[in-house]
Amino acid sequence: MEKIAVSKATLGRLPHYLQHLRTVFKNNDEYISATSIAKSLALGEVQVRKDLNSVSGAGKPKIGYEVEELIKSIEKVLGYDNLTNAVLVGAGQLGKALLNYEGFEEFGVRIMAGFDIEAKKQTSNQKQILPMEEFSKFCKENNIKIGIISVNKESSQQICDLMIENGISAIWNFSPLRLNVPEGILLQQENLALSLAHLNNQLVNQN
Amino acid sequence: MEKIAVSKATLGRLPHYLQHLRTVFKNNDEYISATSIAKSLALGEVQVRKDLNSVSGAGKPKIGYEVEELIKSIEKVLGYDNLTNAVLVGAGQLGKALLNYEGFEEFGVRIMAGFDIEAKKQTSNQKQILPMEEFSKFCKENNIKIGIISVNKESSQQICDLMIENGISAIWNFSPLRLNVPEGILLQQENLALSLAHLNNQLVNQN
Numbered sequence: 001m002e003k004i005a006v007s008k009a010t011l012g013r014l015p016h017y018l019q020h021l022r023t024v025f026k027n028n029d030e031y032i033s034a035t036s037i038a039k040s041l042a043l044g045e046v047q048v049r050k051d052l053n054s055v056s057g058a059g060k061p062k063i064g065y066e067v068e069e070l071i072k073s074i075e076k077v078l079g080y081d082n083l084t085n086a087v088l089v090g091a092g093q094l095g096k097a098l099l100n101y102e103g104f105e106e107f108g109v110r111i112m113a114g115f116d117i118e119a120k121k122q123t124s125n126q127k128q129i130l131p132m133e134e135f136s137k138f139c140k141e142n143n144i145k146i147g148i149i150s151v152n153k154e155s156s157q158q159i160c161d162l163m164i165e166n167g168i169s170a171i172w173n174f175s176p177l178r179l180n181v182p183e184g185i186l187l188q189q190e191n192l193a194l195s196l197a198h199l200n201n202q203l204v205n206q207n
Numbered sequence: 208m209e210k211i212a213v214s215k216a217t218l219g220r221l222p223h224y225l226q227h228l229r230t231v232f233k234n235n236d237e238y239i240s241a242t243s244i245a246k247s248l249a250l251g252e253v254q255v256r257k258d259l260n261s262v263s264g265a266g267k268p269k270i271g272y273e274v275e276e277l278i279k280s281i282e283k284v285l286g287y288d289n290l291t292n293a294v295l296v297g298a299g300q301l302g303k304a305l306l307n308y309e310g311f312e313e314f315g316v317r318i319m320a321g322f323d324i325e326a327k328k329q330t331s332n333q334k335q336i337l338p339m340e341e342f343s344k345f346c347k348e349n350n351i352k353i354g355i356i357s358v359n360k361e362s363s364q365q366i367c368d369l370m371i372e373n374g375i376s377a378i379w380n381f382s383p384l385r386l387n388v389p390e391g392i393l394l395q396q397e398n399l400a401l402s403l404a405h406l407n408n409q410l411v412n413q414n
Contacts, residue, residue, distance in 0.1 A: 005412040008405045012398060077408070084407050094304035098399070101301070103383055107404030108411075114331060145410060146403075170410045172403060176310060186413065188406045192397075194303070196353075196379060197314030198215045200291050200393045201284070203352060203377045204315075205212040206393065 004077050010051045011077075015106055017051070018074045025067050033064035066116055079108020085144045085167075089159045090151035091116040091129045094174060098150060099127040112142050139166040150174045211284050217258045218284075222313055223248055224258070225281045232274045240271035286315020291349050294375075296366045297358030298323040298336045301381060305357060306334040319349050346373040357381045 006014075020040055024032055034052065038045040049058075052065060056073035059065040075081060083105065088095055091114040098113045114129040115138075130138065138144070147163035149156050149171060156175035163171060170186040173179055181187045213221075227247055231239055241259065245252040251282070256265075259272060263280035266272040274287045282288060290312065295302055298321040321336040322345075337345065354370035356363050356378060363382035370378060377393040380386055388394045 005408060008401065011404050011408060013400045021233075046246060067245070071308045079407055079411060082411075084410060086403075093300060094223075097299075097301035097304045101399055103400040104403055107400050107407065109403050111409050146406065148403075169413075170406050172406055186406060188402060188408050189400060190399075192308055193310040193314050193319050195217065195395060195397055196293075196311055196316050197285070199353065199377050199379055199393060200286055200314065200316050201212060201218060203291060204286060204289075204392055206376075 004055055006051075006054050006077060010054055013043070013047075013051055014055070014074050014078055017048075018071065018078070021067055021071050021074070025071060029067055031060075031064045032067050032070070034059060036064070037163055078106070083108055083110045084146055085142050086111045086140065086146035086148060086172075087135075087142075087144050087149060088114045088148040089116070089132075089163070090114075090149060090155075090175075091118075092150065095148075095150035098174075099129075109146060111148070112144065131170060134174060135162065136166050139163075139168065143184075146170045146172065148172045148174070149179075150195070153177045211262055211286060213258075213261050215235075217261055218314075220250070220254075220258055221262070221281050221285055224255075225278065225285070228274055228278050228281070232278060236274055238267075238271045239274050239277070243264060243271070268385075269344070285313070290315055290317045291353055292349050293318045293353035293355060293379075294342075294346065294349075294351050295321045295353060295355040296323070296342070296356060296370070297321075297356060297362075297382075298325075298395065299357065302355075302357035305355060306336075318352065320345060343373050346370075346375065351375055353377045353379065355379045355381070356386075360384045 018035065022038060034045055034049045038048040052070065055077045056070050064174055086109050088099055088111055099111060104111060111127065113133055114127055115135050116129055117132050145168060147168040149159050151159050153175050156173065156177045157179055160179045160181065162173055164181065164185055171179065171181060172188050172190060174190045177187065179187060213327050224244065227244060240251055241256045259277065262284045263277050295306055295318055302321055306318060311318060318334065321334055322339055322342050323336055324339050343358040352375060354375040356366050358366050360382050363380065363384045364386055367378055367386045367388065371388065371392055378386065378388060379395050379397060381397045385396065386394060
């Protein structure tokens with residue numbers, strides 16, 4: 001598999017390009033220019049060029065990008081050809097909201113199941129919530145690579161360690177505790193309060 | 208009120224500094240050096256200096272920062288002296304999770320209430336969930352400045368417009384729709400799928 005790392009900002013725009021390109025492709029257009037894409041999506045032309053060149057290489061002068069090829073390139077970067085399997089531990093309110101959040105698969109990740117110590121939490125819409133006893137077996141059988149942590153602060157390091165023991169190599173942490181992970185393990189700390197704080201700080205300084 | 212805009216990264220570290228400084232203050236230490244703070248919090252010294260100088264001005268050579276003054280400066284930037292009032296619209300799973308998320312007040316924002324079209328959703332822990340009919344009155348009476356949107360894609364622009372009509376000047380949007388706001392209104396788009404996509408992209412490119 002070809003490996004292309006793109007910036008988070010570019011990544012965020014890729015689904016919009018993809019959606020537009022699929023519409024264009026249905027209309028049997030073979031080529032598309034950056035100018036046309038920029039206009040349709042209300043983006044800057046320089047930005048569109050930069051984004052698309054980073055996933056696919058430059059378009060042809062005066063012709064543009066080959067639509068079908070560009071679609072395939074974006075799908076590859078977004079992981080459509082190879083969904084990464086994820087699990088979530090901690091099926092409280094936030095956990096359930098994440099389990100049922102639409103749009104993760106659009107970015108190449110499939111949350112296979114949620115886990116919780118409380119056995120009474122059995123299902124949440126279509127996603128199954130399993131007891132922790134089944135965690136290890138499930139991770140191994142389903143080649144789970146991403147672990148999402150939405151337990152409380154007190155349990156989060158323990159859950160993180162358990163995930164790594166079971167072959168998970170990327171952790172997405174929603175608990176407010178800063179986790180320790182060994183080298184080679186990817187950790188992304190999500191701090192919802194921080195986003196709100198940033199907005200508030202801008203607001204206070206604007207007035 | 209003194210106005211200080213700091214970077215999102217610095218903002219994220221301020222509560223850690225604050226917690227540490229309060230402990231130091233309890234021990235009756237009048238001054239503290241950046242070196243000591245850096246060591247205690249496992250941060251780089253240059254970073255600590257940069258962070259603290261951006262909120263408080265430089266420390267005194269060979270003496271360091273005045274602990275009490277530094278605490279007050281950080282509290283001011285975080286908005287402790289003047290909490291901003293917020294409301295949330297859309298009390299589904301994600302909405303409820305946000306309503307009960309701990310730590311927003313620590314960053315200067317108080318979510319006063321949630322609103323939902325479904326009257327059956329009445330309360331969620333301590334936070335009240337009110338019917339939409341009460342929205343305008345509530346916003347005006349409580350000087351609401353921040354609106355959090357956790358409704359579905361279809362309703363989000365309508366809710367955003369309603370918020371602005373009622374004096375809200377900063378929007379934190381969790382719906383996947385890109386909202387249109389007039390000039391002067393702050394908009395922060397939260398895309399949870401995007402954070403996960405970023406983690407996945409790093410993972411795929413690491414292997």
